[in-house]
Amino acid sequence: MTVQWGPEWPELYLGVEFIIGSFIDISSYVRSLDIVRPTSEETGTYSPAMMTVVLDNRDGRFSASNLSGPYTSGGATLVLPEITVRYVATWDSVDFPRFSGMVEDWVDEYPENGEDAVTVLTCVDHLARFAQWTGSGAYTSPDGATSGDIVTSIADSLSLDLTWRDIETGDETHAPIEFTGNGLDLLHDLCDSEGGAVWWEPQIASDDGGLRFIGRSTKVTDSRHTTNQAVFGPGDIQFRDPVLSSPRMFIVRQAAFTGATGAEQETGSGVPRIVRTGMSTASDTGVMAIAELEVAKGDPADNLRVREITVEPIADGSWADVLALRMQDRCEVTVEPRVSGTTATLPVFVDGLVESVRPMQYTLTFSFQSATAWSGFASSLWDTGEWDDATWFF
Numbered sequence: 001m002t003v004q005w006g007p008e009w010p011e012l013y014l015g016v017e018f019i020i021g022s023f024i025d026i027s028s029y030v031r032s033l034d035i036v037r038p039t040s041e042e043t044g045t046y047s048p049a050m051m052t053v054v055l056d057n058r059d060g061r062f063s064a065s066n067l068s069g070p071y072t073s074g075g076a077t078l079v080l081p082e083i084t085v086r087y088v089a090t091w092d093s094v095d096f097p098r099f100s101g102m103v104e105d106w107v108d109e110y111p112e113n114g115e116d117a118v119t120v121l122t123c124v125d126h127l128a129r130f131a132q133w134t135g136s137g138a139y140t141s142p143d144g145a146t147s148g149d150i151v152t153s154i155a156d157s158l159s160l161d162l163t164w165r166d167i168e169t170g171d172e173t174h175a176p177i178e179f180t181g182n183g184l185d186l187l188h189d190l191c192d193s194e195g196g197a198v199w200w201e202p203q204i205a206s207d208d209g210g211l212r213f214i215g216r217s218t219k220v221t222d223s224r225h226t227t228n229q230a231v232f233g234p235g236d237i238q239f240r241d242p243v244l245s246s247p248r249m250f251i252v253r254q255a256a257f258t259g260a261t262g263a264e265q266e267t268g269s270g271v272p273r274i275v276r277t278g279m280s281t282a283s284d285t286g287v288m289a290i291a292e293l294e295v296a297k298g299d300p301a302d303n304l305r306v307r308e309i310t311v312e313p314i315a316d317g318s319w320a321d322v323l324a325l326r327m328q329d330r331c332e333v334t335v336e337p338r339v340s341g342t343t344a345t346l347p348v349f350v351d352g353l354v355e356s357v358r359p360m361q362y363t364l365t366f367s368f369q370s371a372t373a374w375s376g377f378a379s380s381l382w383d384t385g386e387w388d389d390a391t392w393f394f
Contacts, residue, residue, distance in 0.1 A: 002025065005359065011090040011091075012087075012357065015087075017084040018078040019078065023086065024071070029061075029062075030054070031056055031358075032054045032357065033051065034354070034357070035098060035353070036353075036355075042297065042369040045198065046127065046327070048124045049124070050122070050124055051123040052122050053121040053122075055118060055120075057118050060117070062079055063079070063108050081106070083103050085103055085121070086100045102125075103123055104124055105120075105122045106119055125200045127184065127211070130183035130184040133157065133182070134180075134182060134183070135180045135183065138179070139153065139178075139179045140177065142176065143175060144174075147194040148170045148213065150177060151213045152167055155211060160211065164206055164208060164210045165211050166210045172194050172195075172282065172286045173283070174260070175260035189280070190280070192279065193280045195293050197327075198211070198212065200212070201327060203324075203326055216293065224330065225330050225349070227330065228331055228332045229321075229331055230322065230331045231331065232333045233336065237316065240312070241365075242306065242333070242337075243308045244344060247305070250303060251300045251303060252298025253268050253298070254271065255268055255275075255291035255295050256273065256276075257279060258276070258279060259286065263284055265291050268295040274294060304346065305348075312361075325366070327353075329349065330348070331347075332347055333346055346371075347370070347375050348370060349369050349371050351367050352366070
């Protein structure tokens with residue numbers, strides 16, 4: 001049965017597909033649950049999310065060696081890797097899918113000198129399917145295919161269910177791409193040649209989420225990226241432990257990129273200078289647009305960043321706002337420390353998440369990327385009031 005610690009807490013559900021098409025609720029055995037969605041470090045190329053669950057195994061039900069337990073069939077264990085797991089938090093009768101993926105391992109441990117028994121369940125989200133697939137070179141995308149066409153072809157190569165997709169067209173067309181090597185690397189290379197982003201989003205497409213691909217211009221045209229989906233700060237959503245930084249690693253003064261034509265497109269001046277070659281982007285105009293975007297993102301004058309904050313929704317009842325956030329959603333964060341008296345209000349995009357669940361404790365630590373470079377376009381492409389000042393990289 002699902003677990004809820006009280007009316008001020010969400011209802012929590014952890015289901016495992018021990019039998020294909022049938023999910024078994026094991027929520028009442030959860031001692032702790034942690035989800036890590038790694039930050040892309042502002043690249044838009046994400047690694048698979050991971051979930052680790054510590055389960056109470058004092059009755060041996062999660063031990064693969066227990067062939068008389070509840071999770072067996074025909075004398076064989078159903079406690080196996082690669083089966084599907086779903087975790088959902090429900091608040092005010094609204095379901096917020098938090099994770100869907102595959103079991104990596106079931107590890108039995110016996111702490112307290114054998115006086116206790118737990119099973120550690122480790123999982124990866126469905127983006128890992130792309131990392132596990134290796135193209136043989138048997139398929140090459142057609143000349144002039146859009147970014148979305150190529151992402152779709154990669155998904156087709158994996159036989160990814162059609163309901164597990166939310167793929168945009170993108171802004172660029174590409175020279176032919178041979179499908180060789182790791183499928184996730186192919187997606188990441190394509191994002192570099194589009195200026196877009198790709199990840200597995202649990203809150204879209206299906207009960208198991210879906211592959212989400214956005215093009216470069218989505219962040220200036222789609223409302224999830226142009227208007228604040230959450231506001232953090234005094235009088236708004238409360239948080240603790242903010243981390244602000246102005247890192248040298250994100251400064252870019254000059255970019256020199258080369259696409260399918262072989263002609264280098266250079267913008268900006270000075271160092272750091274970044275070089276990117278072998279892009280599949282078909283047009284030099286598109287390559288220059290991506291280079292201009294990198295220089296705009298790396299402007300040292302706008303380098304202050306909110307790297308992370310930690311939210312405990314129980315403190316202010318902000319469950320619906322916080323649980324609804326997705327990767328790349330636009331937000332605003334105001335940091336106003338009592339000690340120094342300095343205040344910083346910055347536009348951000350969600351770029352990573354660590355979610356930690358314990359009895360009577362639920363915390364979400366968000367990582368962010370700067371949204372400053374996109375702020376001049378935050379209304380729409382055609383109504384910004386910034387024609388003379390904004391960098392036009394779309």
